[in-house]
Amino acid sequence: MKKFEDLHIQEPLKQWLRDKHFKEMTAIQEEVIPLSLQGKDIIGLSETGSGKTHAFLVPIFEKIDVASDYVQAVITAPTRELAYQIYAMAKEVEAYFPSIRISAVVGGKERARDSKKFQLQQPHVVIGTPGRLRDLFLEDNSLRLDKAKVMVVDEADMTLEFGFLADVDAIVSRMNDVQMLSFSATLPNQLKPFIRKYMHHPITIEIGKHQSNNKNIEHVLVPCYHRSYAETILKIMPGFNPYVCLIFANSRKEAHEIAQELRDHGVKLTELHGDLSSRERKQAMKQITQSQYEYVIATDLAARGMDIGEVGFVISCGFPNDLEYYIHRAGRTGRAGLSGTCYALYHEQDDEAIRSLMKQGIPFKHRRFHHHNWQDLRPYGQRRAKKDTEMQKQIAKMMTKKKRKVKPGYKKKREAEIDKLYRRKKRDFIRSKIKEEKKARYKQRAKELRDGNEKA
Template sequence: MKVNKFDRFKFQPFIIDSLNKFGFYSPTEIQERMIPIVLKGESAIGQSQTGTGKTFAYVLPILEKIDPKRQEVQAVITAPTRELASQIYHQILKVTENCSPDSQIMTRCYIGGTDKQRTIEKLKVQPQIVVGTPGRIKDLMVEQALFIHTSKILVVDEADMILDMGFIEDVDQVAAKMPENLQMLVFSATIPEKLKPFLKKYMENPKTVHIDPKNKAAENLEHALLPSRHRSKKQLVHDALLAYNPYLAIVFTNTKKMAEEVAYYLNEKGLKVGRVHGNLNPRERKKMMKQIQDLEFQYIVATDLASRGIDIEGVSHVINYELPTDLDFYIHRVGRTARAGNTGIALTIYESSDEDALNKLEKMGIQFKHVDLKKDGFVEIDERNKRKTRVRKEDEAAKTAKTLVKKPQKVKPGYKKKMQWEMDKIKKRQRKLNQKKK
């Protein structure tokens, strides 16, 4: 039997059994560093990119610490979106289904878009783990239906998103009802300045775990660039999807309006397309996520809501219809594919105005393959900055010629011709050398 390296954390048998069942035998870096801190009861801030296994970095040690004999709230986990909260909840359920009958752990998920009154009626028995969106957890607390004052652990997942979406005040009100010796665990891709006062209020000398990846994106991920060249970008997306014939592809746009436009265009062209963005009402979003999980769609058009935290399994291709204004979101988007050892392709359709952003991504370590779409599919093309390199070499040739043909104090007849002849000779020699190298 394969040795499970999680054994060294001395987890209960049901946790190790679940990990073996999932095929997880070695902790990721964030899990390696975070699990001992959580087990010790210390507060911590964890920063890592998407797809690094941070959910299990807090879920596993929290489950280890839950006392099944105490029927009261012992841990509260907040997430910015209903989809992410549901995802965390279902991951906990998968682990706890291996609990023995006498040590069952009760977990409940509280999110908007569900019947609040029915939820309140069911809270006669308090769960041991609460997962949910900050607003709904706060509402149930205000209604005096959910008693979170007994919980000594609070997790704030995707904290920068919670801040961006205006939910930090709700989290603040929830945290204020908890014990003074609260263990707070904050996970975030970035720590914005506006988040720091909240952290300072509840966390005294927290441990900080920052996983700065050696590679900004997965190694088994191919990054490709497709120039729009004044062609219809919607048509290019359509043709790219047909050329790739993906298992499952996500097309990312920057706005909800553009997501709708692209989805409508692809539907009109005969492709069955799913949509994930903030304009869908709770019922539509829940139905859409279920259809996606049931593999009813081969193509999904989404905003960055789907790039952070929401785990859509089996994504083989990501297409950036447009580059995000915050380039960190490029990493989040392409992180939806090439997960768990699988390969993936991330295609970006770019315009000349995207040049600065592409240069920044290259400085971040992204290596792009340059492609174009022809009738027979994708073909490799020259790099977009090859012409600039050629011009630079010609400038160098001119400088060399000027050093060889010194300008006399008195300009003699034929000086300019001689200079031009010398420059042409050097350029010709340079071209021959370049051909030999090729």
């Protein structure tokens, strides 16, 4: 692995990396930083936790001219939490470049304040959510992004998934000669038109194997049977002892309902989803960072890209519509060489999703937690073999019986023989029932006679 010391960057940047104890570059940093410094357009494909944030921050800070009073770099993130997370990393550089100005622009009630601030002075680097950046740039005209030389779209696939790409499109269409860097875990086909429109001969850098192949992650299917997700979680909780357990729900409403039911049973947890206010989400992230709770309930949008640290267990409550997000859920554990487990709670309606993931190579184990122990169940989809009855054996003989000469109408004759067999079986069944009923009536009459004699 190459070292940060070997990069041709300013000494203050190297000192920042030294103070953070960054010595060797991660795989994506080793690939992205030199190409970005050369001004190349880049498509970076890597999972969360691969070090991609510093892969684009280092080249950006190397190119910033603090003497120029205009926005020189724009970084977009699909959620407030992600934007604040990048902003927190970027703000550390101010101690080494006192004249640099870095601003965060996200949703909330700060629009008027931001508008006034930017009318007085433009930042050098702006980090924000696409919608708020677009409003301040194209509606208020207070934030001038048209002169920026670098545009980073972080978590581009999620930006597309949740409908924010149109805002990014509106911003980039007003820029001239801008270097584009797009980072995400996947490259959906719907993202390719945007890439062709704005990126010039982009270099694609894909780091690491798909998370579904991560051998450090154990995937366990857990049947809910008649229980709700919360009831199933409560049942399996004694089966593991997490330092952090990340629980994924498919919607905000579902996340809140599961959280409330678990709280009613005394489970200490925090929530992370879009129904929380900006203040509540900040508080939740602070609690998660400080490891105040063992259980965190989140939606895919809220948790994607978040730096939650070491996660020992993941619980997936059902499966998302886009099964790629199940891979991201499971990929929150089993990192940095550590082992992790993803418990996938399922109902009958999840059969198609499970089979699809199995075809993709997910090695599901099938277990239930019963009588204070984990018990292995039959491999998912494997049905218990039925014992052949005498009648089934006779039918099998009829179907496989070899004939030297095949006469016309033999299929109809075979069907008639099978039908005759079924009618005989039914007749025998009825006869046996009649015998049982006669026997029961005889016993009843005998009992009545005995009782009558005793009374007499």
